[in-house]
Amino acid sequence: MPSCVIDIPIGFAKITGDKNGISSVSIASENGKSNIIPEELLDCVTQLKAYFKEELQTFDLTLNPEGTAFQKSVWKQLQTIPYGKTISYLELSKHLGDVKAIRAVANANGKNPLWIIIPCHRVIGSDGSLTGYAGGLSRKQWLLNHESINKQQSLF
Structure with a gap:
């Protein structure tokens, strides 16, 4: 499943997802920062960055988490x-x-x-x-x- 790690003001976030939606956003270690963002995750990365810049209050993403x-x-x-x-x-x-x-x-x-x-x-x-x-x-x-x-x- 495509994933990436981005730098955010409170550390690093690992984003995982595919054409069916974003399945996880979690805390990541520094050493895995991604240089390339998979196309399926681009909207999520863009929206997270806007959230941290105080330009976004509500996320508009297709979500696909695993759970009961x-x-x-x-x-x-x-x-x-x-x-x-x-x-x-x-x-x-x-x-x-x-x-x-x-x-x-x-x-x-x-x-x-x-x-x-x-x-x-x-x-x-x-x-x-x-x-x-x-x-x-x-x-x-x-x-x-x-x-x-x-x-x-x-x-x-």
């Missing part, structure tokens, strides 16, 4: 969280129709193969705390700050 029907339902619901907003795992479970499924929802959220594209970083604890994130809590905080309307301005 339940995981896919959670990932679909994640895509409804607006740019710059957060919800709790409990709220996400309520939107999916079963508050008792909070652990299963959190597990599916953690297995999201489309980092940033499906915005699992927008899900936080009920008390407003950052909770586990496959990309690391520092990246989660960076992404939430990046999307924040009221960005903290540096004094120096």
